[in-house]
Amino acid sequence: MIATTETYPFRQDPVASAPTHLPEPREVVSSDSPPGHELPVLDLQNAWDISVDTGGPDLAINFLTDYMNLLHVRMFRILAALTAEDPEPAVNAVLSLKTSSSIAGALEIEGSCGVLLAAIAAGNFQLARVLAVDLGDHVDRMAAAAPAVLKHANEYLYHRAIGPSPVSTPSN
Template structure:
């Protein structure tokens, strides 16, 4: 059982969020490019989180967690957005143990989210 009940029940990628983004932008290619950029930047986002937490730089960790939360929500990465919210809350409260647990799950679900985006959304546009 995860230390964050309910997060594992959320989808890695909710396609309806991506479809809504396509409609809001009025151009499916823009939504796809955003999803491609999100995927390409995953490693940098994760490294930024890890580095800021290792340095115990609360401001940088908060910024990285919020950025991950917002961008994940925009591409429909609901599970990752939830975990980033948990990390954000832990950082705000100085709870390093809970933050480390959230980061461990983010490191698992981040690549899985990117994989899901690439295989279930981005490849369909070809």
């Protein structure tokens, strides 16, 4: 049997539930690579806000680096809790990944966590384990792209902090 949205009415579309108002300016890490090889989406607005609040991009870059390094650890905690069908650790593990993904701007992972939380809240651990596979795919894509994503984030945040090079104008 193929599960559909009608089969599981509590399943939400993470894109449809995403906030519609986003402050400007936005920088989204993505790629012009061929289809199937795009970088995962990483919205850098929160990283920029951290840069502004802390007087430079160093802490924001450190946070993003730590976030990327902990992706598989957090995913392992989720899978272990789902296997044990223990709701409290499952919710805590998913909330940990969801919150850090929100701060990092990893919108796909954050959205998948929201859908997974709904399944756990409904007590449907069988569905939760299926949804965890989808979440794991997003986590794997982000972790695999981490070097390129971090490089882009680093360049963007430092360029934005320093500003564009002054344009020289001819004097008359």
